[in-house]
Amino acid sequence: MTARHLIPLLAGSAFALAAPAFGATDDTLERGAYLARAGDCVACHTAPGGEAFAGGLPIESPFGIIYSTNITPDDEHGIGGYTEEEFAAALRDGERADGANLYPAMPYPSYANLTDDDVHALYVYFMQGVEPVAEQPPETDLGFPFNQRWGISAWNWLFADQPTFTPSASNPELTERGRYLVQGLGHCGSCHTPRGFAEQETALDDSDSDYLAGANLGEWWAPSLRGGSGGDGRGVEGWDTQAIVDYLKTGRNAHATVGGEMTSVIAHSTSHLTDKDLTGIAQYLKSLPANPAAEDAPSAQDRQRATNETEAHLTAAKNLSDGERLYLDNCAACHFNAGQGAERVFPPLNGNALANADNPSGLIHTILAGAKPPATPTIPAQLPMPGFAWRLSDDEVASLATFVRGAWGNDGDAVKAEQVADVRDELGDAPLNKAVDREGELNQTDGED
Incomplete structure (x- = not known):
């Protein structure tokens, strides 16, 4: 289950990201704002016509409608009362401050890899750089047994086992930065990795060839992002690193123009990332062996x-x-x-x-x-x-x-x-x-x- 495929529901919501209350020298707040961009947090936590980060976006899932939560620092309706430890638990483990489980429409299985420093920067940004909004989103009310949040603990035990990110010394530093962003804040696998019988991503990292191998996303096909050689030569496999950077930065390159579900991702997230980070993402995607070509695939x-x-x-x-x-x-x-x-x-x-x-x-x-x-x-x-x-x-x-x-x-x-x-x-x-x-x-x- 994922939220990103419903980003088009944001259409009609005329908002600007909350102006961060920080100066140019406040590196932590500035980095937190940047990381929130990388995670595209505003997409799922803003209702059509609503205030940024105030929640209320209806997210369709196989189990019913899930409403996103208010993540502004409002004490009553948002996360203003969260300690940094509680914020980290929500982000990485899908656990609310009251101990209840969040539904995995929140991509915490991916966010689990975030470093402590980045969790801290995000916490500082959401507490000090986002305007509080005193607005209560609709309550999620799924039918039985999906309304039993305790059951998500078993789902988490089975499927949410992503460790905190550890860079590999065998890869270039910039490629590892790309791996961190793709597997973590970018939660690219939420759309581009196949889902299993319990709507879990069948792989959370590149230790499995299912990871980023392409998946159906409602009525759209989210294509494979595995850009190495060995497949049929189509898609990202046929793009060089600069073409991937161009696509993520502008929604266009020599091979494609963005459409469908990816349009909002580029508009609100990847087009605001630095060229260095986009290059790291591109290098990482090009390091993944492509899906093997079908036997009957045309040459x-x-x-x-x-x-x-x-x-x-x-x-x-x-x-x-x-x-x-x-x-x-x-x-x-x-x-x-x-x-x-x-x-x-x-x-x-x-x-x-x-x-x-x-x-x-x-x-x-x-x-x-x-x-x-x-x-x-x-x-x-x-x-x-x-x-x-x-x-x-x-x-x-x-x-x-x-x-x-x-x-x-x-x-x-x-x-x-x-x-x-x-x-x-x-x-x-x-x-x-x-x-x-x-x-x-x-x-x-x-x-x-």
Whole structure:
């Protein structure tokens, strides 16, 4: 169970991060504010339209709705009465000051690796650099037996065993800094590591090849972040270190433009990290051996041959299928006949992780509702993709998605109109293109720090 996949619920919450009450020379407060950015704490602890860190965000889980808590230093409704020891226990062990267990929507299994110095800096920041908010979030009220918080102790014993971080002398110092951020505050495994029968991450660190191997996240596919060699050459495996840095800093690189769940992560967290930390993260991801390629995975040569054939067929524009015709009418102006997109503007569809995912819902969602990259400190401009829900029927979206998933060497299965209808129903009257516009408001008000 994780909270990050519900970050889009923040859309419409026009907030700025609480202005830290510290001077430029106060290193501890400043470092705590930076670490809170790295942990993306504001994402889950801010309700739509609410005050920063005041909680109340409804987090969907397989067991019901969990509401995030108020982590401002308000004495009655927040954590103002927490000692540093109690704060550390909540952060690392998922234990409230009253001794009750937190639900593991809070990624304390990852935060368990935090060093004492970083826990201290976070404590100082939340106690002195965040404005207290006297607001009580809704109480989480799960059905039996999930309302029995004592049962989480067994879950913790079985699945939350991450030790405090110890750097390895066998790796470069900067790579180890990246490992610390990815496995800890970044809690990247919450989205990118498969889940087990009890909704636990099947691996919390790189001692297991499941770690960051890719996972379904609701209707989206969170792709593998294992960037070493030995796989099919797609995704992060085909990116160099600088490309990963560019993606995390701006939401764009030569290979991709961010969409879906990762948009808010980049907008509110990674785009504010230092280049040095981003380089460490990139080096660490590139040190992880890639997922082995499937036996029937097309080779790079096969994919290039298929790309050439698709491009030639679309260019000739003869004997087109419905999906090919729809692509030319609606998509080719930005993504082109070779499916390569435009570098740092329109993502390539050739080899696209969303297009090749087992679950096509994320691609369907994007076609119906559109997408917009975040406005980041280094690239504030946004060039959105419009949604086509108003224009294309379920059958047409299915035909278009099927074409995209099979063209240029992509190897995704065909899409059915019923699958499109399900995503359209879930979007309802407020498709993501409207939510993305509100995300733009967030980006304009998200604090200057």
